Amino acid sequence: MNLPRQLSWPTMLGLTLVFAAVLLFLYIKTQAYDPANYFEKVALLRQIKQLDAQWELDVLKSKIGLNQSYDPLVNPLSNLHRLYEQVATLGTPLTRDDARAWSDSRVAYQQAIEEKTRLIEHFKSHSAVLRNSLAFLPTAADDIHRLIEQTQGSERRALTPVAGEVNKLLLASMRYNQTTAADLAAEITAGLERLPRGRGQPASALDNALDIFKTHVRTLLREQSVVNGLLNSIAAVPVAARIDDLNEVLSREQLLASAQAQQYRQYLLTFSAVLAGLLLYVANRLVRSYAVINRVNKALQGANESLEQRVQERTRELRETQSELVSTARQAGMAEIASNVLHNVGNVLNSVNVSADLVSRKVRGSKAQGLAKAVQLINEHSSDLGDFMTLDEKGKLLPGYLNQLVAALASEQQGIVEELAQLTKSIDHIKEIVATQQSYAGASSLVEPVQITDLFEDALRIHAGALIRQQIRVIKEYGELPLLWLDKHRLLLILVNLISNAKQAMAGLDEQLRALTLSVKLLDPRNVRICVQDQGEGIAPENLTRIFAHGFTTRQDGHGFGLHSCVLAAKEMGGSLTAHSDGAGKGATFTLELPLQGQEATP
Numbered sequence: 001m002n003l004p005r006q007l008s009w010p011t012m013l014g015l016t017l018v019f020a021a022v023l024l025f026l027y028i029k030t031q032a033y034d035p036a037n038y039f040e041k042v043a044l045l046r047q048i049k050q051l052d053a054q055w056e057l058d059v060l061k062s063k064i065g066l067n068q069s070y071d072p073l074v075n076p077l078s079n080l081h082r083l084y085e086q087v088a089t090l091g092t093p094l095t096r097d098d099a100r101a102w103s104d105s106r107v108a109y110q111q112a113i114e115e116k117t118r119l120i121e122h123f124k125s126h127s128a129v130l131r132n133s134l135a136f137l138p139t140a141a142d143d144i145h146r147l148i149e150q151t152q153g154s155e156r157r158a159l160t161p162v163a164g165e166v167n168k169l170l171l172a173s174m175r176y177n178q179t180t181a182a183d184l185a186a187e188i189t190a191g192l193e194r195l196p197r198g199r200g201q202p203a204s205a206l207d208n209a210l211d212i213f214k215t216h217v218r219t220l221l222r223e224q225s226v227v228n229g230l231l232n233s234i235a236a237v238p239v240a241a242r243i244d245d246l247n248e249v250l251s252r253e254q255l256l257a258s259a260q261a262q263q264y265r266q267y268l269l270t271f272s273a274v275l276a277g278l279l280l281y282v283a284n285r286l287v288r289s290y291a292v293i294n295r296v297n298k299a300l301q302g303a304n305e306s307l308e309q310r311v312q313e314r315t316r317e318l319r320e321t322q323s324e325l326v327s328t329a330r331q332a333g334m335a336e337i338a339s340n341v342l343h344n345v346g347n348v349l350n351s352v353n354v355s356a357d358l359v360s361r362k363v364r365g366s367k368a369q370g371l372a373k374a375v376q377l378i379n380e381h382s383s384d385l386g387d388f389m390t391l392d393e394k395g396k397l398l399p400g401y402l403n404q405l406v407a408a409l410a411s412e413q414q415g416i417v418e419e420l421a422q423l424t425k426s427i428d429h430i431k432e433i434v435a436t437q438q439s440y441a442g443a444s445s446l447v448e449p450v451q452i453t454d455l456f457e458d459a460l461r462i463h464a465g466a467l468i469r470q471q472i473r474v475i476k477e478y479g480e481l482p483l484l485w486l487d488k489h490r491l492l493l494i495l496v497n498l499i500s501n502a503k504q505a506m507a508g509l510d511e512q513l514r515a516l517t518l519s520v521k522l523l524d525p526r527n528v529r530i531c532v533q534d535q536g537e538g539i540a541p542e543n544l545t546r547i548f549a550h551g552f553t554t555r556q557d558g559h560g561f562g563l564h565s566c567v568l569a570a571k572e573m574g575g576s577l578t579a580h581s582d583g584a585g586k587g588a589t590f591t592l593e594l595p596l597q598g599q600e601a602t603p
Contacts, residue, residue: 015278022271041250044087045243051076051083052116052239059120059234062127077117084109087246098256102249109242116237123230130223133216134177140213141170147206159206165194166213173220180228185221192217352430354465355423359416370405374398422461449483450491452520452530459495460518466503471511477519484528484596490569491594494577497562498532498590504555505536505588523593530592539581539588547579570594 055076088106144166148159169191176184192214377398381388388395453476460467460474467474499516506514517533539547546552548567563577570577575594581587 016275016282020275023268023275041087042247044083045247045250048080048083048087049240049243051080052243055080055116055120056235059123059231062124077113080113084113098249098253102246102253105242105245105249109239109246112237112239112242116234116239119230119234119237123227123234126223126226126230129219130177130227133219133223134173137170137173137213137216137220140209140216141166143209144206144213147209162196162210165191166210169195169213169217173217176224177220180224185225188217188221352423352426355419355426359419359423363416370401371409374402374405425458426462446487446489447485448488450486450488451483452481452486452491452528453478455488455492455495456518456520459492459499462496463499463503467516470503470507470514472503472506472514472516475515475517477517479521481520481522486528486594486596487573490573494566494569494592495530495532497566498592501562501590502532502534502536502588505534505538507536509536526596528594528596530594531589532592533587533589535587538584538586539579540584541581544579544581548577 058076145163148156148163151159169188172184172188172191176188195210195214377394378385381392381395389398390396456476456478499518502516506516513535515535517531519531519533521529521531523529543552543554547554548563550561550564552564567577570592573594575592577590577592580589580591
């Protein structure tokens with residue numbers, strides 16, 4: 001048989017992979033059919049249909065007075081919406097025609113629900129008016145009877161038929177509320193016409209009572225027909241029909257999905273049989289190849305013995321070389337990290353020294369000495385303190401002096417607290433610098449919401465003393481910016497170093513030309529650009545990329561650690577740091593572009 005010789009191992013492996021991929025695809029397709037989704041939708045639609053029927057039943061109960069409140073008419077609507085949302089979350093049909101029919105049926109269902117809700121709201125308002133009139137009719141009739149009984153003599157006898165007519169109208173109205181009929185409505189209308197009208201001005205109490213009674217009877221006639229019409233309209237809204245339409249679409253989709261799943265199962269069986277034959281063929285080739293492999297292994301065994309000795313000797317040499325390289329690399333990395341930490345900590349220590357000096361000067365010049373003098377003066381006049389405070393000129397000035405001293409001490413304390421807070425903040429930043437440098441060894445960064453303008457102010461505050469001494473004018477082009485999700489301490493490290501470099505670049509300029517421009521701009525909702533521009537000594541074209549290399553510097557007292565640590569921090573945050581200069585003496589602009597992390601920037 002020539003077939004085994006014609007098929008190479010790569011060909012057989014490729015065929016096996018192809019068949020395996022086809023089988024996996026068919027298996028996924030068969031598992032994609034899940035009838036539980038269909039039955040869950042059907043069950044939810046049945047619940048919706050039952051709730052709709054219960055809703056109509058509650059309307060009828062409210063009409064005949066079994067439900068005293070309208071709360072049962074509100075609860076089904078929220079339950080209908082909840083069940084409908086559950087149906088919507090279970091997905092739409094797969095085929096285009098069924099998906100369109102499903103969408104149309106959902107729109108029709110929503111329109112039917114909205115129409116029924118509107119009709120029920122009208123029913124509630126008209127039914128409330130009808131209930132009110134029905135509830136008040138007996139009271140109005142009793143008021144008429146009471147007023148007739150209060151009359152005397154012939155006038156009372158003349159009003160006796162009126163009382164009887166009122167009773168008839170009351171009974172007819174109650175009957176009309178139960179069984180609405182046109183002849184009964186005509187009878188009530190005729191009865192109203194037989195009741196006497198007002199007998200002149202001013203109207204008597206009986207006339208007012210009759211008018212009230214007739215008003216409620218007419219309201220009952222009017223609202224009863226409106227309520228009955230609304231009940232018929234509510235019953236005619238085709239909510240159940242729309243639910244049946246949705247069920248029909250689901251049934252068609254269920255039948256189609258079942259047929260497709262059955263077809264995929266047949267394909268799966270066919271390809272499984274083909275793959276089984278291929279595996280048998282491969283097994284036959286393996287058995288035939290086993291003898292050849294044994295012969296080759298015996299020949300290789302002798303060669304391996306000598307080769308293993310040479311490999312072991314070469315491995316030992318490589319391990320010794322690798323150990324030396326690892327030790328050298330570790331020492332170099334530790335030296336670089338230590339240099340970065342010392343450089344960045346040195347920048348922050350300037351701010352620490354400024355804050356500590358301010359606190360020291362405020363403590364030495366404290367107004368507390370004045371308090372001691374005032375207390376000493378009070379102690380000297382402790383025996384005649386009252387006369388001293390009221391008669392002596394110094395004593396009269398003492399309360400005002402104490403008030404001024406309290407205000408001065410409070411202001412002094414506030415200033416010291418603020419400087420101590422800044423001192424603490426700078427010390428915390430030193431700790432974060434160390435933690436940031438440790439992150440280069442694998443520690444994860446901390447992303448948090450940051451207001452970049454506040455971060456700029458912190459960086460400027462760290463260099464505040466030097467900026468004031470060199471009379472550098474700071475131009476801020478911030479604009480309105482939202483909170484951005486960034487690594488706060490890495491970004492502060494970069495800003496401190498860039499401002500320090502700009503400050504040093506302008507050291508040799510005239511005071512009028514020393515200007516530092518800080519700007520920040522959102523490029524899009526996911527990226528931000530930060531620029532630090534100076535009017536200093538500029539950068540030569542050949543140094544625009546070299547300035548970020550470790551140890552490279554153009555200053556006599558420089559060490560080349562600051563910008564190198566900045567570019568490393570920018571890369572750690574997924575961004576970039578670049579420099580631009582038109583040449584020597586034309587200033588420089590450092591541009592930091594960072595991706596926003598956590599979420600998009602939103603105002």
